[in-house]
Amino acid sequence: MGKLSHADVVHLLLQLSIMLLVGRLLAEAARKFKQPAVIGEIIAGIMLGPTVLGMINPEWFQALFPVPSTSATILSGFVQVAVVMLLFIAGLEVDLHIVWQQGRQALGTSLFGLIIPFFIGFIFPYYFPDFFGIADTHQHLVFALFMGTAMAISALPVIVRILMDLNIFKTRMGLLVVTSAMIDDVIGWIIFSVILSMIGKHSGAMSIGYTISVTITFVVVMLTVGRGLINKALPWVNKKMAWPGGVLSLSLALCFLGAALTEFIGIHAIFGAFIIGVALGDSEHFSERAKEIVHQFINNIFAPLFFVSIGLRVNFIVNFDWLLTLTIIVIAFAGKILGSGLGTRLGGFSWRESFAAACGMNARGAMEIILGLVALEYGLINERVFVSLVIMALVTSMSSGPLMKWLLKR
Amino acid sequence: MLFSGVNTRFHKIGLAVAFSPTAMALLAEADRLARLFSAELILIHVGKRNPSEEEKMDILLKKTALIGQCKIVWREGKPEKEILNACHEENIDLLVAGALKKENMVQHYVGSVARTIMRKAGCSVYIANNPSITPKPIQQIVVNAEDSPHIEQAIATACQLATLENAPWIHVVRELKLLGLTLSANSQYTEQEYNESKQEMMREEITAVEKILATIPHPKTKINIKMVSGKSGFELCKFVERKQADLLVVGAPPQRLSLFDRIFPHDLEYVFADLPCNLLVVNLQKENYGQA
Numbered sequence: 249m250g251k252l253s254h255a256d257v258v259h260l261l262l263q264l265s266i267m268l269l270v271g272r273l274l275a276e277a278a279r280k281f282k283q284p285a286v287i288g289e290i291i292a293g294i295m296l297g298p299t300v301l302g303m304i305n306p307e308w309f310q311a312l313f314p315v316p317s318t319s320a321t322i323l324s325g326f327v328q329v330a331v332v333m334l335l336f337i338a339g340l341e342v343d344l345h346i347v348w349q350q351g352r353q354a355l356g357t358s359l360f361g362l363i364i365p366f367f368i369g370f371i372f373p374y375y376f377p378d379f380f381g382i383a384d385t386h387q388h389l390v391f392a393l394f395m396g397t398a399m400a401i402s403a404l405p406v407i408v409r410i411l412m413d414l415n416i417f418k419t420r421m422g423l424l425v426v427t428s429a430m431i432d433d434v435i436g437w438i439i440f441s442v443i444l445s446m447i448g449k450h451s452g453a454m455s456i457g458y459t460i461s462v463t464i465t466f467v468v469v470m471l472t473v474g475r476g477l478i479n480k481a482l483p484w485v486n487k488k489m490a491w492p493g494g495v496l497s498l499s500l501a502l503c504f505l506g507a508a509l510t511e512f513i514g515i516h517a518i519f520g521a522f523i524i525g526v527a528l529g530d531s532e533h534f535s536e537r538a539k540e541i542v543h544q545f546i547n548n549i550f551a552p553l554f555f556v557s558i559g560l561r562v563n564f565i566v567n568f569d570w571l572l573t574l575t576i577i578v579i580a581f582a583g584k585i586l587g588s589g590l591g592t593r594l595g596g597f598s599w600r601e602s603f604a605a606a607c608g609m610n611a612r613g614a615m616e617i618i619l620g621l622v623a624l625e626y627g628l629i630n631e632r633v634f635v636s637l638v639i640m641a642l643v644t645s646m647s648s649g650p651l652m653k654w655l656l657k658r
Numbered sequence: 659m660l661f662s663g664v665n666t667r668f669h670k671i672g673l674a675v676a677f678s679p680t681a682m683a684l685l686a687e688a689d690r691l692a693r694l695f696s697a698e699l700i701l702i703h704v705g706k707r708n709p710s711e712e713e714k715m716d717i718l719l720k721k722t723a724l725i726g727q728c729k730i731v732w733r734e735g736k737p738e739k740e741i742l743n744a745c746h747e748e749n750i751d752l753l754v755a756g757a758l759k760k761e762n763m764v765q766h767y768v769g770s771v772a773r774t775i776m777r778k779a780g781c782s783v784y785i786a787n788n789p790s791i792t793p794k795p796i797q798q799i800v801v802n803a804e805d806s807p808h809i810e811q812a813i814a815t816a817c818q819l820a821t822l823e824n825a826p827w828i829h830v831v832r833e834l835k836l837l838g839l840t841l842s843a844n845s846q847y848t849e850q851e852y853n854e855s856k857q858e859m860m861r862e863e864i865t866a867v868e869k870i871l872a873t874i875p876h877p878k879t880k881i882n883i884k885m886v887s888g889k890s891g892f893e894l895c896k897f898v899e900r901k902q903a904d905l906l907v908v909g910a911p912p913q914r915l916s917l918f919d920r921i922f923p924h925d926l927e928y929v930f931a932d933l934p935c936n937l938l939v940v941n942l943q944k945e946n947y948g949q950a
Contacts, residue, residue, distance in 0.1 A: 345890070345925075348918075348922050349924055349925065471922075532889040532923075536887050537889055
């Protein structure tokens with residue numbers, strides 16, 4: 249194992265400390281305005297990064313976050329691990345039990361909420377790739393597919409929070425929205441993994457047929473055999489090992505193992521972590537308390553590091569393109585509200601309720617940002633598109649609650 | 659007897675009987691239930707009717723002193739299908755059958771006769787997983803109060819049984835869905851807000867159960883409302899085992915459970931897969947619903 253210099257250690261610890269501290273302070277400020285913590289954490293990154301600190305005092309910024317440096321490389325490793333863990337808890341949040349319980353009714357809603365935004369998000373970038381800032385003109389189709397996926401995905405935690413604030417979480421509509429969002433997330437991440445494999449960052453692009461079959465096989469095996477094995481192992485872990493150490497270690501070990509496996513077979517690591525999360529979260533032996541601990545550990549330590557790091561790597565002023573941002577926001581709203589609205593209406597709700605549910609589904613939150621960051625790292629999108637996607641994620645997350653409240657109160 | 663506007667009384671009790679080692683015990687259990695509800699007992703046997711089979715049946719009935727006391731329906735064909743058809747034709751309200759606590763893996767996925775009856779019966783089903791030749795009164799009853807179209811029927815039936823059996827306690831179990839709270843609590847709630855939200859959620863669930871109980875008479879029986887969180891069905895089984903209950907009463911599944919539900923188990927599928935005690939699946943037919 250390599251050794252860090254004394255200065256690198258100090259630097260790294262200082263970076264982590266400042267990121268967590270400023271991230272927490274601004275997350276608390278966001279909380280005061282009844283907004284998700286992620287909004288405060290992104291703003292913290294923007295303030296600490298090239299956008300604000302780098303503009304006001306470039307020397308300080310360079311001193312605090314020097315690039316290139318060993319500490320920057322290690323920080324990047326931390327962020328990579330954080331993304332994997334965030335997808336892992338996103339998987340834990342997918343409650344297959346609720347999906348099967350509500351699935352038949354929710355399938356229509358979720359498919360409309362997925363297909364229509366995907367189609368609208370695909371068609372415009374496909375015909376106007378230059379306007380949308382395609383990074384690699386050889387990846388025309390893949391780029392359009394990515395934009396479609398980015399429009400189709402939704403942010404379950406934001407949706408759940410809104411539904412709870414409105415006290416409609418346990419109503420028929422609340423469960424329908426949550427289940428649809430879960431189904432959309434699972435399908436959305438499968439599509440995204442296929443898209444990433446089509447680019448082939450390391451070992452060359454895979455054929456679409458091969459990618460789809462590998463991805464589907466992985467999902468089926470993990471959710472049947474893998475889930476069965478987890479179900480057999482967990483009672484033993486709960487009984488014989490220290491709590492919560494045993495279950496926490498096993499959870500994260502499985503998360504990294506799944507991530508490594510998918511990365512090895514050519515699908516992105518985050519997909520492996522996501523599916524392991526789904527399989528583990530579905531086990532009846534994985535208690536609510538254990539889930540809570542894993543959530544708290546990742547959400548309060550690794551998630552802030554990841555979201556603050558977003559603002560550190562991109563200059564939000566230099567890369568801000570208002571027309572592109574506005575277009576992406578309009579497409580995001582139009583696709584999701586139309587698609588999910590129609591889907592919910594077909595589920596037997598009034599138009600007003602259907603559009604309220606669609607506004608809830610419109611929240612993109614953290615998932616959109618992770619999706620955008622991975623696409624940026626793969627060279628699929630440029631920084632302009634990334635900034636627009638982040639802003640779209642924030643706008644949709646912030647507007648979902650008030651819009652839903654307004655529609656339901658009318 | 660009318661409980662909460664729901665006619666919970668079973669007028670016709672059917673027993674799916676085969677010449678198995680537990681046949682006598684099952685007959686004794688069914689006979690006891692029939693006496694308890696003052697119901698007519700009908701035996702359903704799937705197998706070719708010939709003198710030798712008839713003789714076996716006579717011997718069985720003589721041993722339990724039921725000979726000439728009950729009607730016997732003979733059917734030929736696939737057991738589960740014929741039993742369910744016979745129930746429909748004979749207008750049976752409650753079907754009694756025996757079942758193993760847990761099936762082997764192949765049987766679990768393929769589906770045994772008893773499990774198919776639990777999943778698909780159009781009437782209420784009483785499953786005895788450990789029948790006794792000298793059955794004892796039911797003392798500890800657990801009832802599942804999960805949101806379902808049959809929740810009121812299930813609670814009313816449990817209360818009626820408890821009254822008839824002089825059972826001192828009924829444990830009403832309801833699931834507290836913490837999913838939303840866990841998700842939204844992360845970095846969003848203070849500890850106090852989190853605890854208050856949890857308390858509020860719990861209060862709402864208890865009130866929902868109390869509302870149902872207020873319409874159902876349970877004069878001598880004490881009610882314990884228990885909230886559980888986790889996978890519903892699985893947590894219910896754990897609670898039943900902890901309480902060493904004699905009977906678990908559940909409402910029939912709102913939709914037919916299929917192989918898919920066995921691969922990805924949820925709710926009642928956990929109960930059906932590994933019976934924690936005797937089970938009563940309440941499914942009062944529509945024509946009886948609300949009638950005296």
